[in-house]
Each structure stands twice: as C-alpha cells, then as structure tokens.
Amino acid sequence: AQKVTQAQTEISVVEKEDVTLDCVYETRDTTYYLFWYKQPPSGELVFLIRRNSFDEQNEISGRYSWNFQKSTSSFNFTITASQVVDSAVYFCALSGNSGGYQKVTFGTGTKLQVIP
C-alpha cells in the first residue's frame, strides 16, 4: 500500500518569507514517481513537478525548490520569497510501478496562506 503524509495542515507566512512544505511517503514499489500539485481556490490541480525515484538531485525552478531524500522518504517543497499568489492548497503525491504508475496517491494537502 502507498501512503503520503503531509503533516502540516495549514501554514501562514508573511509575504517574502520562505516556507517549506513537508511530505513523507511510504511505498513498497521499487520504482515510483513523486509529484507536487497546487490547487488554487478555482479548484484545478496544477502540476508543479515530477521526480523519479532514481533521481535524487534537488531541483530549483525560479522561487520553487524541491529536496528529495530517499533515505528519509521525504520530498519537501520550498517556496522562496513567498507571494500572495502562492496562496493555495499544495498536494504531494506518489505513483508506483505496482499500479503501472496509473494510480496516484495524494496526501491530504497543506493549505498555504501568504499574508500581504
């Protein structure tokens, strides 16, 4: 069975602060993908990043960065210099080879509020 845990239910930060969203996962699959999605109030899930389990390189994309550590089964997401537009619910997710990579298991989400 797969499980994704996002222990932070809600986070509030003041604009321009850095914020890290935590994600811990469990899987027995040998190969898997990890994802982050953003869900603004409009409801649509916006894809942010996909990471293969064999690729532990950290990634930076603009103000976003991701820290994948297989040893601790974590895939944390950091937003640098947060902006009001970053306010949304962020989901960490996992799909593995046992499900043919088709069934994605989502965490319960972290609601981020960036205060101006």
Add this chain to the structure above:
Amino acid sequence: DTGVSQDPRHKITKRGQNVTFRCDPISEHNRLYWYRQTLGQGPEFLTYFQNEAQLEKSRLLSDRFSAERPKGSFSTLEIQRTEQGDSAMYLCASSLGAQRQGRTEAFFGQGTRLTVV
C-alpha cells in the same frame, strides 16, 4: 484552451436523482482518470481509461457509479440514486501513455462540484 475541461462545474441534485458529468481530456492524451475529492482531503483515485478501455476501478466506485469513454475521447461519469455521501468534487485528468515512463504526470480539469441535498 487546450486543457482538460469538465462540465458542469457545479451540480446540485436531490438525493435519489441520477447525475452525469462529462470530461474532455487534452486531445493527444490517451489516458483519462477520474478522482473524487472531499473537503479537506486529497483526491482519491476512482478509475482510469486507456483509450476506450476501462482498465482499473477503485473499491470506492460502487455499483451506483459508472464511467464510460466510448470513442476514446471524452468520458462520462454517472452516479445513480445519489446519496448525500456522494457530495464531493469530481476531478478528471488525462495523460500521455507511459510506455517509456517518461511523461506520466496527469493534467487535471477544474472539477465538477456535486452537492446532494
């Protein structure tokens, strides 16, 4: 707009009525997924199609639920004899086939919010 589109965006229905939702995936995507999201939770997988074939169904998909993708393009999700517990956001997503496991991310629509009263 070439994203995933869902119709309607909102649906209010009385308990016991049938409802049908439609999803139009990104045109070149051969895989289509349905998820359900309740308040404060992440999306939960319901079912998926590769072209017109429904390849997997979750235990969450009771007998009252049926999904089709007759021509491998758009899909419909029907709920018969709706119950209050069916109230949720129903999300559709599509992706390219993962033969080389390269492009496996799913792109989601804005969802259909169902309220059963």
